[in-house]
Amino acid sequence: MVQPPDDDADVPRYWRELGLPGLVDVHVHFLPDRVQAKVWEYFEAAGTHYGAEWPVAYALPVEERLAILDGLGVRAFPTLPYPHKPGMAAWLNEWSAGFAAGHPQVLQSATFYPEPGATAYVEAALAAGARVFKVHVQVGSFDPRDPLLDGVWQRLEETGTPVVIHCGSGPLVGEHTGPEPMSGLLERFPRLQLVIAHLGMPEYREFLDLAERYERVHLDTTMFATDFTERLMPFDPADRPRLAALRDKVLLGSDFPSIPYAYAHQLQALHRLELGEGWLRAVLWENGARLFGLSRR
Template identity: 35%
Template sequence: MGEGEGVESSNQPDTRISSPFLWRGDSYPSILDSETPDHLDRIRDLGIPYIFDIHTHFFPETVMKLIWRWFDNVNWAIGYRLPENERVGRLHHNGIKRFTTLNYAHKVGMASSLNDWTYTNYKNWEGAVPFGTFFPEQGVLGYVKKAVEDYGFRGFKLHCEVSKLNLNRPELADTFLYLQEKQIPILIHTGTAPLPGEFTGIEFFKPFLETYPKLCVIVAHMGASEISAYASLLDAYPNLGLDTTMVFVDFLATGKAEDMDKAVSYLERYQDQIYFGSDFPNIPYNLNHPITRLLNLPISDFAKQKILYQNAENLFFK
């Protein structure tokens, strides 16, 4: 893969024509040029001081450009192909004053250096909540402890599809037990959408959770496209949560429209275990789109407060 050039929305692939991922109806929200955060008054009326986005990505520039090139190859438009400081400005512009620094490794020897890079840079991103990552390799527990005890990281990110990661690998047991004891959250992309992987899906996740029942885990994309299977675990595992990343939007990369509509009821029932996430900057629509869509859902104001702000605030700063 090469490196992409340019930051203007006109350079984006046209997902209306050839994307393998569908849009709801004729929806195609514009990117960047018409961004208007008209949700800010609405969140203030709900008593939400700011939005806490639990699913935002930060990588070294060379790695981020490689990721964007992958998305280009599947004609997935990157809505915020901008320099890093401008991306942070877009988060603030949309009322997102706290956000995570998610990245992940796909090969041996990469995770520790990503953690070092995050630690060196995250203080430049006002509102950033530092997250690390890890990989099944020699020394993993040591650099995870360093990230927690020396760097002060608040959580970790794993991506089972990209990393070809089986969560049940025995060489990660000591690391998971350590994070369980410390109650450090792990945000895990374990679902089968937008693309399945060798070790994605509830069949791998459920035995993992049974092994570490008190581990604080947040499932990205609500486990799409197996939302009901992941949601069925919430009653039995109070430390389990789901994030809303790319679920209740008009871009249907995480499942069918009817499945997304059925999932709305989980937001009310499990309002204490659901977290707002955007997948910024790798989204093919304006950042206000997932926020407004969530605000428009038929759920209580209390649920909206918890999902957009309070749950993450309690998890990391209580």
């Protein structure tokens, strides 16, 4: 039996013993320096926001963060920008395209916000090579069913482009978080290729329902089942069989670099679910590789 990694240095041993060429992590952030600094400032005050301290484990310069991911064996990852107000999305998309152009392991990412012109700049991002979009319903404080986004969702449904969407009510409840807005969105656009971030925490059960009901709805493991999250938003072990049955729709996510523990702990947390090595191989590499058309080379 393969043993979970002891620490970050042991992660390559872990995926090699599972017979994998590396990891595909669908939930990694690289942001413009000024934006990244603001995000880290927010987490420094996490005790005020969340009632729990959140020491960022990898608050390091860009090149050091890239080197850490390379050493871990993360072969592909996005940058997942997200705006918190109008007028940000287009320039975040331009920055992300430039970053991806200089780093072949990066899945070119883009984002959007409910505002006039959103459909046009999403179309421009797709034409420029965007492979994945990020939406943060709680930070953006908008309803994903906003009519200003109808053209965006229609285009993303047509292209099948994955959208990593933070829509659960954890770690903070937002006006438009939770399963209801997403259920309404999927009723209108049932073939959206959505990746529900954080497995929808804390509404795990309701988002499992959506993944079972809709062919293209996936779940990512970002912070799921870690000690940190289990203290705040525990997962009911009775739902593990459902998670096992969804093995082809669950994707590794980490939230690197803004996590309050070592990267290896996310893999340890998934391993101790005891869903089997086949499930782990699917989650850590196979599903992400299939979604983004990656080879094993």
